Structures are given as structure tokens and as C-alpha cells.
Amino acid sequence: MRLTFFQYVVLTALTAQIVSAAELSASRAARDNTIIKTAAETSHSTLRADEASPSNSDNISDILARALRADTVELRSSNGIASFDEALGIPKCSSEGTSCDTGDLVNGRGPVYPEPNYPNTLGLDCIDGTSGGPSDESVDRIIVSSESGGYLEEEDSAIINATVNCWADGYENDYVYFYYASDEADNADWNFIERIQCTGGGQQTLTTSYTLPKGSNQAVRVSIRHMENDMTNDGDKCGLGPFTDNDDVAFTVAAASTESPTSSLEPTVSPSTPRPTPQPTPEPTRVQTLSPTESPFVLFSYGESLVTDNNLDIEISDGLTAKIIARAGSRVNLANGGQSSRAYHMYMDGAGVTPLRDGGYVYVSNSEDYNGKAGVHGLYFSNDGQITDYKTLLYGTTWNCGGGLSPWNTWISCEEHDRGQCWQVDPEPSSPNHNSPMVTLLGGDGGNYESVAVDNTNENKPIFFTTEDNSSGELRRFEADGNGWDALHVGGRTTYLEFLDGSTFQWTTSLSAGQRSASNYYPNSEGIAYHNSTLYFVSKVTRRLYILNLTDKTYTSERTGSSWVGQGSFNSQPDQIIGNDMDKRQYIYFTEDGGNAPGVHVRDREGKYYTMVRAVPGGRYAGDETVGLAFSPDRKKFYFGFQDAGVLMEVTRDDGHKFN
16 A cells, blocks of 8 residues: 555654665665765865765765765767766756757666666755655656757757656556756756646656747756645645656757758648658659549559658658658647647557548557557547547557458457457447447457458458467458447357468368468468458568458469569568558558568559658668558548657648549
């Protein structure tokens, strides 16, 4: 049981005569001696080594304060990475830059979950709480960056990303407070920015922003407090409870300039992004027409000419433009000028789009977080494609990776762990099942499930196909007994894919036969799509696309990206796939996991591959993976994201027509 705030105060008072605030632990005392000795040895002031000794009659905190104010050898940081500043007692970035990152310098809390150089607050004026352990509250990392992408500069907007650990059993009472100071002095005047409630237990990143004031040396403070035990308010610069952690970072700010800095990072969400700069490649010959349906590649060809958008750090097919519409850890900008009530989810992954009864639509996106922090979230759009809301549709699951859409416009979200399940989620607000996600029958006893496709030819008996990301993960076929929500929860029959000799296959009731077939032919299957009696799915380990003719039960396979057209390449693992315009051009869109320039690639009906958009080779998205492919219902907007970077992008055609 946790101590109340008043119990903590009484306990602290009773022990104050035994352990001083400056000697919270033996490790803290050792650190004090080191700082005092270093300050005395390197100082150009009149503070002598014997005066700095803790063995004299002075109080150790008085000596420490004098030592910290003595002249010390300046410890400058590399650009954007903070170093511990002995004089200030906190991490500091001494050089002007686009960002300042504490890294691991504030990881942990006080002596409980040992934090380097704790308490890491200016003037040592905030003491960390000493109750609990590693699973309790802590501030673990602080990053301050320019919102414009240029240098941190006076009167410009700055973003604060704070990685914190929230108590799993009481996160609803954990709040993170953000403050800034226009100077780094011990008596700095701290200004309150915002208070954000933790959205779950465990480690998470919370984001806020503010305008940098005048002053070349500035600081930011992040304080996490458990409000049952902390009686402070927004204006209190220090949390006082037994589970509180207060951490600061100082950084150098450039003087305000009359010209806007050159942007080197991606911009924030805005109505549009600057037109990308073409690469020095020949301009393709094309015939302009007002009809996008006459023939493939009339208005543009995927990958024929890739142009570089330096702001977004992507290369995109000429004729397309992208913009960022959401960032993990930040609130979503809404069409009405406001922001969403919660930050966009971390580790976005599989996604789909379903129409709504009011004429709008929702982009449904998985969160591939761990230990019960994953789930499904919905980004809601009006009928003209403007963002109107963002909310959580499923929470408390683990490693929600891929999924698929049902014929009745629900989202099926699959967990990827040993006992994972596939959940049915209804994003329609007026539906009776909207707030009641349920485990389906698709996953049986559980597994590392990935993606779902459906054959709805017989509406009374739809067939669902489910892949499993395991070296012996069988492809499952579930034939439902009806149509609608209940069809995935009652009845049905499951069989498994088994490859036979001569490029033929069958559906077997033997799970072990399905597992052997997966191990021998299609290990670690991922994305899957169905169209017109044909099933497409990929094995990421073999990097192959399998094409199953469900009528005559034959199959073919090919290496993804083997027949290439235009610029770009598809050399890393295929992941999710979706189909679009399957009746005419049979386009299949692929995400890519890893590599120097992960992208979104397209396969046409003739088996040729193209790059639609990809990361700049060796840029900020190198080693990332593309996720979340989906089209708006009118096919005029295309959505995709980079998972690790946490950015969701919207792509449109420059001529305003539908894709394909």
C-alpha cells in the first residue's frame, strides 16, 4: 500500500535528524564528495579544498551549494546531446542546435531507481520522492526541439517530448507537469506550461509545446506526480510526494533572426507541405487528360520519376504530394481549430478505413505496444476529408500488429504474441457494438496473428483468412455461419492451408499439417488480400508473394520486387498488403520492414513492381518500417506511416483525381 502525502511528510520529518536531505543515500553522499572535490580542484575562485571538505563544521548542503557556484571547467555538449553540467547540477546542451536531448542522464528516480546525478534540478531545489521502485513513477528522458525544424531560437515554438514511467496500478492519478525558465540560474523563475494525465501504465512519451522566451540560456522542467500523494498545484515548480520525480535540462537558444531558419526536419501538421524538389532525372513524357479512368499511368506512373521532399525526408512519385496529419505522442490538430483530447498513439501499425453513417469515415489504426498498452484507435474524418475527432476504440491488449476489414465495416485487430487473439472493433459511433470490442473465433487458442482477408462471395457464409507471424504459423481459413457482428463470435468451422506436390494445395482440418506446410513453404506470413477467387499473401522471411487460385486450388509464388520498373527498389521484408482497383488494374500495395529506404511499393496485374513513396536513402527513416496503408472511401486520399518515427502521412494526387 502506498503512503499518503501526510504519512510521507511525518515519516520524512521523523527521519530528518538521521539522514539529511543532502545525504539521501550513500551513493548520493559519494556523488556530493566527488562534486565538491572536483569543484575545489578545478575552481579559479577562492574556495579552498579544506573549506570544501565535508568533515568541517559547515552543513554539507551549504558547502555543496558554494562548490556548485564556483568556477568549473566547462563541459560542452555535442550538438543536440546533453552532457551533465557540474556547475548547474543538471544536463545541458551548451551549443546552439535544433534540439537538446538528455538521453539517459535523467533515467530513473532519486536513489530508489538510481538516477544519474540526481536530483537533476537547478539549485537542487526539488528533491525526488524515495518510495517505490522501478515500476513506479519516473521521468526518464527529455527532448526539447524546434517545431520549425531550424535552430532553437528566441520567440519560436519549441516541442517538449518527455518519456515518463507511469504506475500501472494507478496511472489515472499520475500527472506530468511541464515548466520553462528563461534563464538557468538557481533562482530561475519557472513558468507553467501544461499538465498531462498519463494514458496508461508503463513507459510512454508525452508531448507539449511553448514559445521560447528571450534569453540565450534557458531550461525546461518535467515533473511527474501521483496526485493521491502530492498536494501541489500547477503553480508549484516542485512535486513533493513520495513518488514524485522532478528533472531539468538546460540548453542554448539562438537570438531571434529576421529570416526564417532553413528547415531540416519534417514540418508540423499544416494544410499542405511545400512542393517537393525534383531529383535531377529526366522528366517523363505524358499525355494530360481529364479522365483518370481511360488507362493505367495516364496522369502519372508510380516510380517513373521520384522527387524529393526535403521537409518530410521522403522520395515520392512525381504527381503526388504528402503531408503529415498526426504524430505519435502529440495531440491531433482538428478541422475546427482545436486539438484531440489525447495524444496520438505510439507504435502505429496495421490500419484500414471504414465509412460512417453520417457520410464521413474513420481511419482505424492498431497500436503495437507491449504489456497491455496496445489497442485500436480511430481518426475520424468528415465527408470532405477533414479531421473531426480522435479516440480510443480498444485498449489493454498487447502487440496489435495487423488486421483487416469485415464486410459489415468493422475492424478486426490481431495481437502478435504467443496467446494473441483477433478482436472485432466497431468504429461506428451509432452502433450498439461501438463500445464493446470482442475476441473473435479466428484465433482459436491463440497465436502470433497478423492480418485478415475475407471472401464475401456467399454473404451467408463469409470466409475469413488469417496469417500468423511464426516460423510454423499456419494460414487459417474460418467459414462463418452467418453475416454480421455475431458471425465472428458464434459457430463456424476452421481449416488450415496445406501445400501439396505440383503447386497445388488443400484446406485440411489437421493443425499440425498446416504448421508443417508453413514451416516448409511460407514461414512468418504477414499481409493478406482477397479478390475474385484469388488469395494473395506474403512470407516476410522468404520475401515471397504467394498467389492462390481458390477455384482450382493451384498456386504460384514470386520474390517481391523481382520485376522492377522505374526508380526505387524493394529489397527488404514485405509486411502488410492491401488491394485497390482490383477489378481493372489489380494493384497490390506493400509496406516494407527495414532497409536503408523503407517505402510503399505497388505491384500491377502483370507482376511488375514500382515505388510509390519511400524514405530518403540513409535518412531519418532508415531502418524503420512503413505501416498503416489505407485509402479514403472516394480513393482520393492515401494514408501510410513510419512506425518508429511515429508519423502518419496523407498522400493526394496533384490533379485532385482519384488514385488509379
